[in-house]
Amino acid sequence: MNWNVSLYNEKHGFVYQYGSQLIDLLNPKEGELILDLGCGSGQLTSKISESASVIGIDSSEEMIKASQDLFPEIDFYQMNADSFSFDQSFDAIFSNAVLHWVKDQKTTTTNMFNHLNTGGRLVVEFGGYGNVATIVDALRWSLKNHGFDENAVLERWYFPSISEYTSLLEDAGFEVSLAQLYDRPTLLESKNEGIKDWIEMFGTHFFQGIDTKDKAAILTEVQDKVRSTCFKDGQWHADYRRIRIMAVKK
């Protein structure tokens, strides 16, 4: 996936703004080495670096370049969640709003486990079961309505239930100490085009092979369809549901 870093930072800064609460749960301490898995443009990595040593990785070359430019004192590497590899292991692995993009979840949980020290903790949050269902249901409906049946059934994201994801972690060897699934309606920064912008940023894969005119009509139709649920007090919200997990390598 190619990321538009400036669109991400200008209009989707909420991704890392919400993530700072997760750092409180991580509770990074002096002397620790922490891996930020899927560091985006590095804002949370930088926050973690105020308390501990940290390395950031991301699958996107553009994001790694942006992180390195913004925070030259931190080490960033372009690596994937299911195949990252370091000689050293970590006291904690942290990941915010990333794991729903990962295709091979089983390999990833094992890889995370193998890169933790004994006693090391995993602190992650991402899209949980039912995440953005209002938006995605409307998008699938509209794609079908315009005759794009194949696009309508594309699956790209992983939004697991607590039981599904904690079983995966336990199979990898983790002991899960906290699991939450909660609604977190997320304010979108664009006043007029909130849902359209969100889909443009994150849902481009749904529009493969669709021309600009059809795409514009679908985006308008989707935004109109979700208005009663997603437009509140003059502002657009995405119907995010988060799964938040803390697990330990015993």
Ligand code: BEZ
């Ligand atoms: C999320 O953070 O929940 C999310 C972001 C992009 C696409 C799908 C979900």
